[in-house]
Each structure stands twice: as structure tokens, then as C-alpha cells.
Amino acid sequence: MRKPRIFIVDDEREQRDLLAGFFKKRGYDVDTAGSVGDAVEKFSQVGFDVAVLDLRLPDGDGVELLKKLRAIDPDLGAVILTAYGTIDAAANGIKAGAEDFLEKPVDIEQLEKIIERLMERRQIVRENRALLEITQKNFPSDVVAESPQMREILNIIARVADTDAPVLITGESGTGKELVAQLLHKNSRRREKPFFAINCAAIPETLLESELFGYEPGAFTGARKRQRGKFELASGGTVFLDEVGDFPATLQAKLLRFLEEGKFYRLGGSELVQPDVRIISATNRNIDKMVEAGNFREDLFYRLNLIRIHIPPLRERPQDLLKLADIFLKKFSTKHRKNIKGFTDEARNRMLRYPWRGNIRELRNTIERAVILTRTEYITERYIPHQEDYAEHLSVEKFVPRPLADVEKEYIENVLRYCNFNQSEAAKILKIHRNTLRNKIKEYNIEVE
Ligand SMILES: Nc1ncnc2c1ncn2[C@@H]1O[C@H](COP(=O)(O)OP(=O)(O)OP(=O)(O)O)[C@@H](O)[C@H]1O
């Protein structure tokens, strides 16, 4: 990190040197000027974080000067120093955008506190500006970022999107890894070019190699003509290597070489291909542990992991959770033509306690189901899974094989109970015809209230 830069403008040399000396000792980078003309010239060449301006200058005043400096850097923090008893002029200074003013003789400790505060404010202003920029670019309004963690992620996206740096996105299933990858692509100069997502876990090893790198005729049985791979086809764009933790060990060296040298041969080919692609990868596995345990090449990991974006689970982002729940509620109320106003407090509390291992995807499904089932204006806690319900799901290890009919009977009973024995609703959830349900109730001898 570079040191914060302070610009001191005062026509009295002694005062300048005093302040400059003090702040230099405190670790700041300091530069000074003695007039408006001198200040503007220096400022346009160097750039500062905070300016300390004397109100009275030989060729103008501090307020005027500040306007000029702000025309160059709108986020500049500023303190205007006034002679004792000239508060009115100082107030004018505030109108011009100086956040603070200080009477001479300067209390230097107080000045330091003000400067620290201005530095913090500048940081926030800049971050907000970055967010605003991404919003105005390709940042769909349905992306929720109410939590500080998600806002920080958008910040990182704003900063790294338009570079070609590889980004590794980690997080549990359903936390939004693919969404982040898409935001990176959409906010880069590559946005008009392809975005290819490859699920490395779903494609068999041999196919994955030809899928990514392409092949020449005769490379293997059945390879009749040249086929370009995704890396080549995406040229100018982005390749998203999803589930990269499952990238086959045998292909890791080849991928590494491509990342290092930017070129590769198609399978069975002798011509070097050099596509211009940006690589984004993601995994929900603990890839750091995998590297430690020797289950993933360390050198490849370092290449992919140049920039890391970790998306925390939804349960650690209560602000996002509640906002998403509201959005899904509205969306599904419209979709299913229901007039639902919101959640009860108890429902919200339960949502906040439940671990949501499937994260946003699980939340969405839960809310859609609740919207379909509920008959009241507000969704109550009975449609939100209970924390303990999850513990039950976990006990699948104690697996006891049973006849399918038993399981079906029990499941139908549960669904019926879930919808208060309303058979049409149960049939809707089960996606079977009402008559089929009725037959099964008879067949299994299920008691219906
Ligand atoms: N911040 C967000 N705001 C709104 N919707 C989101 C947000 N994050 C994720 N989603 C939505 O949640 C769903 C799951 O996101 P996504 O597919 O990106 O997750 P993932 O981490 O790739 O999951 P998996 O590990 O299962 O592949 C998507 O429909 C996505 O649009």
C-alpha cells in the first residue's frame, strides 16, 4: 500500500515546514505549495489524498483553490485553515465542499484526527464510486449485495474485472460462484465475446482434454476433422472452469503450461495455438487443503489463485438472506398468482437460524414451495425448515435399505401432513394427478384425516 499523501498549501513558510515535518514523521507523504498557481500545477502532476489549505493566499483564497483541485480529483478530502475569528469565510469553505475547517493557530493533534477521518471518508467514497460504476455498467439489479461481505466482493469485481488476471472463486454450493464469474466477464472488455462455462467434474477426462484444447484429424479414433477447443473458441472472451478442484491430475500439467506460456497444441497437432482468453475458475471443495494434501498441483493452484474471491455461505450473510427471501417471495407470488404480503417474524427468525447448506438455491426452492402452499397473507414458520430438520438429513450415513413402497408411503404421508391433508396441493407438489394420489392413498392404506 502506498502512503497517504497530504498536500499543504500556505504562504507562510514556517507554518508549511512545521506541518510538513510533523506529518512526515507520522509516515505520510507530504508536499507543499505557497500559492494557488503553484498548488494547481503541483496537484495536477502528483495527486494527493487530503489537502490542508490556508484560506488566505497571495493569489486567491483556499475556497477557490479547493474548487480547482476538486475539478481534478472530486474525491479529494480537504481542511481549510482560517485566521482566528473568520468563521463566516470558513462556512463558505464548507459550501464549497471542504468537510472541515480549523482555526489558527493550528492544534496539530486535532488536525491529524481530521485528516485521518478524511482519509477514511475518501476510501468509502472511492469504494462507493467503484460500486456505482459497476452498477452503471453491467451489474444487473437483481444481484443482491446488502451484506458487507457481498459489497466487498462487488468491490473486488469492480477492481479486477477488466484485468486479465486469473480469478479463483470459492464457496459452498449455491453461493453464487457462477454469478460472480459472469459479473467479472460482463464488466470486462471481453463482454461482447464468448463466456464458456466448463464443468470439469462432469466431463470424462479424455473428453475434457479435447473439449478444452481441441484436436486434429486422426488424433484419436473418430477424430475425422479438426475441432477447435473451448480455449480457442473463446478467444477474446472468458473460459470459466467450474469445479476446478476436480480437474483431472493427468491434465493439470497441460493446463499449467497453457497458463504459463499462453499457448498449446491441439491433440495430435503440431501447430501452436495462442488464444487470448481469460481464465476464471471455481470450486466448492476445500482446494487449499487439497493442495496441502498433495491432491492438487501447487504450481497450478498458484496460477489459478492469483486473485481469490471467497463467497461466504448465506447463513453468514443475514442481510442478503432476508433481502433474497423478500425478492423470491415477490417473484413467486406473481408467478403463482398469489397475493402474499410477507413473512411472519417467527418465519424470519427461523430463516436466520437455519443453515441453508444449499445456500441461495435452497432458499429459492423453499420460498417457492412456501408460496405455493400457504393460504395466508403472511408466510408462517411452518413452511421454513427447522434447524433440527437439517440434522435429520445428515444422518443418511446410517442408511437402512427398505422397499420402495414403504418409502413412497411414508413420503406421501409426510407431504399430506405438510399441506394439511389437502390432496390437490399434495398432488401439485408430488407432480402427479389427483386421481393417482387418491389411488396410492387407497393402495397404501394411508389415513387421511
Ligand atoms: N447475490 C446474489 N443475488 C441474487 N441472486 C444470486 C446471488 N448469488 C447467487 N444468486 C443466484 O443463486 C443461484 C445459485 O448461484 P450460482 O449458480 O452462481 O451458485 P454456485 O456457487 O455456482 O453453485 P454450485 O456450487 O452449486 O455450482 C443462481 O440462480 C444465482 O443467480
Ligand SMILES: [Mg+2]
Ligand atoms: Mg456453479
